[in-house]
Structures are given as structure tokens and as C-alpha cells.
Amino acid sequence: KGRYQNFNDALCRLTDRSRKEMFQADSREFLTPEMSQKIYKMYNQVYRTGEPALLEYDLVTKKGHIRHVQASVSLIRDEEGKPFGFRGISRDLTEKRNRELELERYKNFLDNVDDACVENDLTGHFTFFNNAFCRISGYDRQEIEKIDWRSMVKPEAIKKVFESYNKVYKTNDNIH
Numbered sequence: 001k002g003r004y005q006n007f008n009d010a011l012c013r014l015t016d017r018s019r020k021e022m023f024q025a026d027s028r029e030f031l032t033p034e035m036s037q038k039i040y041k042m043y044n045q046v047y048r049t050g051e052p053a054l055l056e057y058d059l060v061t062k063k064g065h066i067r068h069v070q071a072s073v074s075l076i077r078d079e080e081g082k083p084f085g086f087r088g089i090s091r092d093l094t095e096k097r098n099r100e101l102e103l104e105r106y107k108n109f110l111d112n113v114d115d116a117c118v119e120n121d122l123t124g125h126f127t128f129f130n131n132a133f134c135r136i137s138g139y140d141r142q143e144i145e146k147i148d149w150r151s152m153v154k155p156e157a158i159k160k161v162f163e164s165y166n167k168v169y170k171t172n173d174n175i176h
Helices: 009-015 019-024 033-049 094-111 131-137 141-146 155-171
Strands: 053-060 066-077 083-092 118-120 126-129
Touching: 009 019, 009 083, 033 053, 033 066, 033 083, 066 094, 126 141, 131 141
Parallel strands: none
Antiparallel strands: 053 066, 066 083, 118 126
16 A cells, blocks of 8 residues: 555655654655656566566655665565565665766766867876867777877877876876
8 A cells, every 4th residue: 555564764864754754654655646657567567476676766755855766676475475565675876876967967068068188097098088089189989999198199299298197196286
């Protein structure tokens, strides 16, 4: 019926509710109508097949925050083998999801600016570069992944670039 029978304090923190509120709550209170349908289908499948399921969904807390959750759900049976409920373990993936979205936003931004943006490791190999760098350098992505910055700089400028990189490494200051 969607009522919580047993849970730990982590679920209270996840939903921003007290233990008393959780015992009185219906799990559908935490879901949008779309998510509620998705969850119902998953629980129905677990009930029909007896097979556990893994699902990611958005949960709405009491304070109105959205949390991205991953839940593993399995069927609970009585001594006679009859289903009488569900058992679940939930993990809050909100921070991980937000970091991934921020990283994707950052990458999209860098791929759409006209200036070349690059990063390289201490050996000189490129670890990140945007589309503008490919366009400006005339190399395609596969080529850039195989070379280091020294092969793209005139021989007489390598020492000056190395000294600049070394200064950044030692002082952590930005230079232009």
C-alpha cells in the first residue's frame, strides 16, 4: 500500500522528515505523478516476477528539494512464500548527478567558445582540449590525443613555453 513499516534514519534525512512523519507517510507523497507511475510499474514487475529491480528516480523532499535516488527493491515473502511487502535500499545520487551535469555544462561551454582551451599532464600530453583548439591547430582529435605540446610549438619557442609551464607548476599562478 506504499506505507513504510521499517526504515533507518538515513531515509528521514533523505526526505527531510521525522520518524513519526515517515510512519504516517505514503511513499507516493515524495514523487511527481510521472515518477509515481514509473515506480508503480517497477514495484508491479518485482511483485509479478519476484525478481529484484534497480531504479533511478527523483524524489521530492518535505522542503521541496529534488533528490536523485537509486533504489534496489526486492520482494518480501512470508514463511509460506506469499508476498507481503517490499524491501529496498536507496542511495542518494544527487551530488554525483549535479557534478556530472555541471561537468557536462562546462564541457559544452568550452566546446562552443572560439578560443582554444587545453590542459596537459606533466609529461606534456593533452588531457583536455576543445573544438576550437582542433580548428586552430589543424589537427583532429585522434591526432591530438597522440602528441604532446612540444610537437606543436616552434623549436625556438619550446624553452620559453617550458619555463612558463614550470612557473605555473611551482607558483600555481596563472600566466598569459
